[in-house]
Amino acid sequence: MRRLLPHPLLTPVLTLIWLLLVNSLEAGQIVLGLFLGWVLPVLTLQFWPEQVRIYKPMLLMRFLGIFLLDIVLANFTVARLILGRPERLQPVFVNVPLDVKSDLAISFLANVISLTPGTVSSRVSPDHRYLLVHALNETDTEALVATIKSRYEAPLKEIFEPC
Amino acid sequence: MLEFLISLLIVTGAVFAFIGSLGLARLKDFYTRLHGPTKATTLGVGCLLIASALHFSIIEQSASLHEVLVTLFLFMTAPVSAHMLAKAALHLGLKSLAKLPDATMANRSMSPRHKQTRQ
Numbered sequence: 001m002r003r004l005l006p007h008p009l010l011t012p013v014l015t016l017i018w019l020l021l022v023n024s025l026e027a028g029q030i031v032l033g034l035f036l037g038w039v040l041p042v043l044t045l046q047f048w049p050e051q052v053r054i055y056k057p058m059l060l061m062r063f064l065g066i067f068l069l070d071i072v073l074a075n076f077t078v079a080r081l082i083l084g085r086p087e088r089l090q091p092v093f094v095n096v097p098l099d100v101k102s103d104l105a106i107s108f109l110a111n112v113i114s115l116t117p118g119t120v121s122s123r124v125s126p127d128h129r130y131l132l133v134h135a136l137n138e139t140d141t142e143a144l145v146a147t148i149k150s151r152y153e154a155p156l157k158e159i160f161e162p163c
Numbered sequence: 164m165l166e167f168l169i170s171l172l173i174v175t176g177a178v179f180a181f182i183g184s185l186g187l188a189r190l191k192d193f194y195t196r197l198h199g200p201t202k203a204t205t206l207g208v209g210c211l212l213i214a215s216a217l218h219f220s221i222i223e224q225s226a227s228l229h230e231v232l233v234t235l236f237l238f239m240t241a242p243v244s245a246h247m248l249a250k251a252a253l254h255l256g257l258k259s260l261a262k263l264p265d266a267t268m269a270n271r272s273m274s275p276r277h278k279q280t281r282q
Contacts, residue, residue, distance in 0.1 A: 017232065017235075020228050020229065020231055020232050021229070021232060023226070023227065023228060023229060071202075071205055071206065071209075072206060074202045074205075075179055075202055075205065075206035075207075078183075078186070078198055078199065078202045079179065079182045079183075081198075082182055082183075082185055082186040082189055082190065082199055083182065083185075086189045086190050086191055086195075087191070089190075089191075089195060089260075091192070091194060091195050091259070091260050093259075110242065110246060111238075111239070111242040111243065111246075112242075113242075114201055114241070114242030114245050114246060115201065115202065115205060115238065115241070115242050118198065120194070120197050120198060120201060120242075120245050120246070120249055121242070121246055121249070122194070122246065122249030122250060122252075122253055123249065123250050123253055132253075134194045134195075134197070134249060136195055136198045
């Protein structure tokens with residue numbers, strides 16, 4: 001079972017992506033999409049050592065909503081900072097200690113951090129216990145770490161890792 | 164009315180994309196410059212894509228969902244490339260306005276790949 005269908009979640013996602021790509025709902029395209037959704041995970045099994053499991057799909061939906069809102073806010077924040085006075089910015093590097101363990105959750109967190117207000121993730125420590133974040137304009141580093149941990153890391157931990 | 168909305172979205176998108184690129188010119192060091200292209204452009208491209216989807220779905224009467232895919236790919240690639248650029252910059256120890264963290268410097272000198280390039 002594990003070898004025939006290594007990533008049950010990936011199959012419908014790939015099928016959906018294929019249907020969007022060809023922009024049609026014909027039966028033939030659905031069959032082709034399902035075939036691709038099955039064969040691609042089997043062929044790329046070596047690159048996906050971890051099994052992807054979503055423990056709380058509803059929370060994922062809510063998280064995506066918050067995330068989209070934050071992206072819009074982030075754009076306004078960064079636009080204001082760029083148009084303001086660049087000399088006054090106080091950029092800083094912050095080490096965020098990680099509670100999430102799985103590689104998938106860490107990469108999700110890093111991506112989310114890069115897309116949200118004033119921060120870009122720049123490095124994961126080799127032991128995967130710290131994430132180095134570059135903030136564009138921040139004076140209170142402790143508050144930043146607390147926000148990242150409560151707003152993004154806690155939901156991701158619940159979604160991707162068993163409690 | 165709809166055309167007005169679409170034009171508004173296109174103009175907003177273009178303005179945000181422009182501000183993102185302007186950041187490259189105005190900001191002072193490599194790390195802060197990374198912020199412009201990763202963020203200000205997501206909303207810029209987002210607005211343009213919504214406008215495109217509206218135009219082709221309603222005015223041209225053919226459901227167009229390619230925009231969803233563009234958004235998906237953009238959200239996957241923009242942060243990853245920013246991360247790789249920042250990591251490479253840290254590895255090379257580029258000049259930074261922010262104080263470089265000590266732990267990073269320690270990791271850098273310990274990393275085996277770095278030692279090899281030194282030899």
